[in-house]
Amino acid sequence: MQLALTLVSPARGAAQGALAGLAQALAGAQARVKEPRPLGPLAIDVAVEAEGETAVREAAEGALAGRPIDVCVQPWNGRRKRLLVADMDSTIINVECLDELADFAGLKPHIAAITERAMRGELEFETALRERVALLRGLPVSALQRTFDERVRLNPGARTLVRTMAAGGARCVLVSGGFSFFTGRVAAAAGFHAERANVLIEESGTLAGLVAEPILGREAKLQTLLQEAEALDLALSEILAVGDGANDLAMIEVAGLGVAYRAKPIVAAQANARVDHADLTALLHFQGYRDSEFVTD
Secondary structure: OEEEEEEEOOOOOHHHHOHHHHHHHHHHOOOEEEEEEEEEOOEEEEEEEOOOHHHHHHHHHHHOOOOOOEEEEEEOOOOOOOEEEEOHHHHHEOOOHHHHHHHOOOOHHHHHHHHHHHHOOOOOHHHHHHHHHHOOOOOEOHHHHHHHHHHOOEOOOHHHHHHHHHHOOOEEEEEEEEEHHHHHHHHHHHOOOEEEEEOEEEEOOEEEEEEOOOOOOHHHHHHHHHHHHHHHOOOHHHEEEEEOOHHHHHHHHHOOEEEEEOOOHHHHOOOOEEEOOOOOOHHHHHOOOOHHHOOOO
16 A cells, blocks of 8 residues: 655754665565655655555654654545644643633642643543632633733644645634633634634633533544534544544544644554644645645735
8 A cells, every 4th residue: 555654853854864764664664665755844755655554654653763753654545634623722722721720820730730630641531620620710700811812822833734724625623621712712813613612600700610511521522523524524534633632532543644742642652643843734744735835824
């Protein structure tokens, strides 16, 4: 079968420079390497003939271990996805909104520790969310806007990723175990078509310490992906899902291309590809987009 092996690095020329040693490693995996195709100064595509993806991925990752290069191996055909489902906190944006909101209540270290455990899969997500939100009872609602204004930033490449995929005909959906106050604003800033998230309950200008039920967690993220696919009559192979935490794992596992972005170990171990070094435009390179096709501001 023909596979696409894509290398992306934040270091200019690093991906191209790794090709010589990579070819030898792939030969050892009974893979035949064809002519490489530069996608830009930071990325390169290589067509590979091999019996399966696993041996090629393992050989490539082994050969590139220790280098700042992200690797993606997948079937060559059908690489350009028609649906993007993306997590928000620490994926599309730079922070965990709940942790930053907690900072205005003087509780960031305590709440951030719970968040970290939940994202690693050590705590049940819904229970951990209720516990953290309860601690914020009485916090002025104005802290939400302050958190967004002062702390929330799109991660590098996020807007280019979404706008380029949208221009290519893909539907882009932001799905978060966080809160609708933030997803609505982030979706608008990045160019998503739709967003799904939890709703914080307010009372008399303060947070009530409650989140509306049912809570959007791991299974709800998966269901969102499946519902969007059904509405668009898409096969799972036509979907790209990206996230960083344990509550993203179900949607990452079923997507045709599931990507772990700066992810927790439990997610990185199960994803089709990881982005540990490059920015979010790596997801465009993984789909075979050249830099010249990117939609940028």
